[in-house]
Amino acid sequence: MYDFEGVLKDIKDKGLYRELRSVEASQGTYTVIDGRKMLILSSNNYLGLCDDSRLKNAAIEAIRKYGVGAGGSRLTCGNFVLHRELEERLAGFKEAEGCIVFGSGYAANIGTISGIADKSWVIFCDRLNHASIVDGIRLSGAKLVVYKHCDMEDLESKIVRYHTGKSLIVTDGVFSMDGDMRR
Structure with a gap:
């Protein structure tokens, strides 16, 4: 029998247990969480539109x-x-022929990538890409080839090694976990 309580205790002991916090105001630079005014450093509200x-x-x-x-x-x-x-x-x-809007970035990544590629494709993916990009690649059935973060030499060597026809390079513009920007 699996020891869920033991696993949960281990997670808590390692300081990895997370709980939902109650946000009590709109999200701007600051918001109120659990009754305290807090600086928000982890929001996707990059443009400040949540409270516009x-x-x-x-x-x-x-x-x-x-x-x-x-x-x-x-x-x-x-x-x-x-x-x-x-x-x-x-x-x-955008002076484009058309556009489709998704309800979230996650939905956009899984919908777009899995809509473009299939198992006959090879997709080259930066090691630090958001999980939604990796999920989109997996849903497509394409061969996933991961290259070192922002390392164009590693990417080039993997393209030479794995490119067989239809392929795609997918990378974040801003890497969500560390704020790195693709240049």
């Missing part, structure tokens, strides 16, 4: 018009005119 009054007002108006849920996936019954308008505006801004 224009976005909050637009969200309130959208809720009044469309409700609080799509009622299903976009493919079945949840593709609102708002989705299409946003994608058209983003495509225009």
Whole structure:
């Protein structure tokens, strides 16, 4: 029989046990967590949009018009005119033929990579890429080849060794665990 209690105790003893903390205010540079004002250094709110009054007002108006849920996936019954308008505006801004918006970065990575590649592909992946990129590669069935972090010589040697036809190099723009930026 597996000793869940023992494993949990070991995790706690090593200081690796994590608990959900209650965020009690919007996330900006600071927020309130468990009753204390805290500096946020781990948020994805890079652009400070979580508390932008224009976005909050637009969200309130959208809720009044469309409700609080799509009622299903976009493919079945949840593709609102708002989705299409946003994608058209983003495509225009980027001067692109089209655009698709995902609900999160995780969904974008697994959806895009697994939608492009299949088991006939080789995908070269930086060792410190976000887990969502690795998950997308695994879902695609492509051969995963990991290269040393930001090491173009290692990448080149692996391309020479493993490239067989259809391939893709996938890397983060900003590496989430250490803040490294691809140059």
